Amino acid sequence: MRRVVLLGGGYVSLHAYGAMARRLRGELRRGEVEIVVISADAVHNFHGFTGEVLAGVLPIGLTRTPLTEAMPKARIIHERVTRVSLDDRQVHYGAGGVLSYDALVVGTGAREPVDGLGGALTLRGPGDIARVVERADDGPVVVIGGGLAGVELAAALADRGSAVTLVHAGDLLVPALRAEQPRLAARCERELERLGVEVRTGVRAVDVDASGVTLSDGSTLDSRVVLATTGQRAVALPGLEDLPHDAQGRLVTTPDLLVAPDVWAAGDAARVLHPHSGQPVTANALWAIKAGDQVGRNVAHALRGRASRPFRYLGLGQAASFGVGHGVADLYGLPITGWAAWVMRVGFFVRFMPSRSRAARVPGALLRGRATRAAVATPVG
Numbered sequence: 001m002r003r004v005v006l007l008g009g010g011y012v013s014l015h016a017y018g019a020m021a022r023r024l025r026g027e028l029r030r031g032e033v034e035i036v037v038i039s040a041d042a043v044h045n046f047h048g049f050t051g052e053v054l055a056g057v058l059p060i061g062l063t064r065t066p067l068t069e070a071m072p073k074a075r076i077i078h079e080r081v082t083r084v085s086l087d088d089r090q091v092h093y094g095a096g097g098v099l100s101y102d103a104l105v106v107g108t109g110a111r112e113p114v115d116g117l118g119g120a121l122t123l124r125g126p127g128d129i130a131r132v133v134e135r136a137d138d139g140p141v142v143v144i145g146g147g148l149a150g151v152e153l154a155a156a157l158a159d160r161g162s163a164v165t166l167v168h169a170g171d172l173l174v175p176a177l178r179a180e181q182p183r184l185a186a187r188c189e190r191e192l193e194r195l196g197v198e199v200r201t202g203v204r205a206v207d208v209d210a211s212g213v214t215l216s217d218g219s220t221l222d223s224r225v226v227l228a229t230t231g232q233r234a235v236a237l238p239g240l241e242d243l244p245h246d247a248q249g250r251l252v253t254t255p256d257l258l259v260a261p262d263v264w265a266a267g268d269a270a271r272v273l274h275p276h277s278g279q280p281v282t283a284n285a286l287w288a289i290k291a292g293d294q295v296g297r298n299v300a301h302a303l304r305g306r307a308s309r310p311f312r313y314l315g316l317g318q319a320a321s322f323g324v325g326h327g328v329a330d331l332y333g334l335p336i337t338g339w340a341a342w343v344m345r346v347g348f349f350v351r352f353m354p355s356r357s358r359a360a361r362v363p364g365a366l367l368r369g370r371a372t373r374a375a376v377a378t379p380v381g
Contacts, residue, residue: 002033004299005091005101006074007081007237009039009067011288012107012267012295014354017071019296024303028073033303035074037067038093041126042078044070047285048349049362050129051156051321057369060133062358070354081108084239086260103262103299106240106251107292110232110268110283119208120144120228132227136160139224142213144205146173150229151188152320157227158195159323165198165221167205167213177318177330184328184335191322232283234269246271246280255310257295264298266291275312286316289352319345324370
């Protein structure tokens with residue numbers, strides 16, 4: 001029996017598994033191939049609706065799918081990977097666990113760099129989103145980072161009813177979006193103003209403690225909840241240090257997403273180049289999904305003795321929500337706003353949720369959550 005080991009329970013592993021399960025159906029049924037997933041988290045966290053969860057309009061349970069449900073034909077090991085041994089093709093995990101592999105997929109993702117900001121909450125680690133939800137009503141909130149994710153999450157927390165301050169080191173918010181879609185960037189700023197988010201640009205957060213945030217200009221912000229959306233740094237796996245990495249710590253991939261013989265990587269842990277521009281693709285869920293699909297296809301090809309194929313996905317766009325009916329989207333370069341952008345974004349994310357039963361409940365839950373929030377906000381009498 002040949003064994004494929006998937007590291008991480010995120011988009012890369014989920015979609016690599018799906019591609020393999022479809023192509024290796026006979027081999028899996030006959031016991032000729034085994035798929036094993038090693039993950040520190042027992043669930044797949046669907047981050048597409050994190051804003052709605054933080055806003056309190058979508059139950060967090062709808063976005064968390066047990067790995068045993070999402071990947072039913074795989075063996076799930078709920079442990080942390082401690083080391084990868086490329087020479088003897090083994091993965092070490094937990095307190096002494098060892099597993100050999102014939103093919104290895106690295107989908108361990110990234111974490112927000114919070115150097116010097118030890119009191120800040122993040123969203124990418126196991127259980128992080130639940131911790132933010134638990135503390136979202138504790139008091140004033142500071143969101144650090146003015147990229148599209150930071151702007152969207154600041155808006156979600158403000159929509160929840162929290163007093164929110166957004167801190168951004170640059171002079172202008174959403175710089176990546178602004179470079180291609182200045183109209184959408186301006187719309188993001190108006191949405192924050194509508195929701196009452198205070199924006200501080202041109203200053204950095206230099207310290208976080210129990211009382212709040214200290215900024216680079218010497219001022220302080222009172223806060224009980226600090227959320228860092230400060231970019232990302234690839235999770236480093238011991239044993240892979242000698243492989244080529246880029247400045248962000250990501251594994252450098254070939255066009256077919258290999259990083260070493262019989263070792264593939266994708267998602268936030270990998271530097272994947274766009275097939276046309278030759279530039280690294282954006283680190284977001286859609287690129288991880290599509291690269292994960294290609295990794296799964298290539299692993300299936302390799303197990304059958306066939307040549308792997310290069311990653312050829314060209315991209316779709318990006319979108320953000322600012323509450324039910326309020327959104328921005330860039331679809332193949334076409335700017336879309338308002339209800340059209342919001343509905344398009346919801347439809348896209350529902351399509352890619354790993355649980356069909358949970359996905360079917362999302363649109364109704366969003367509208368009920370919006371109605372409940374409106375009723376609470378409306379004075380009686």
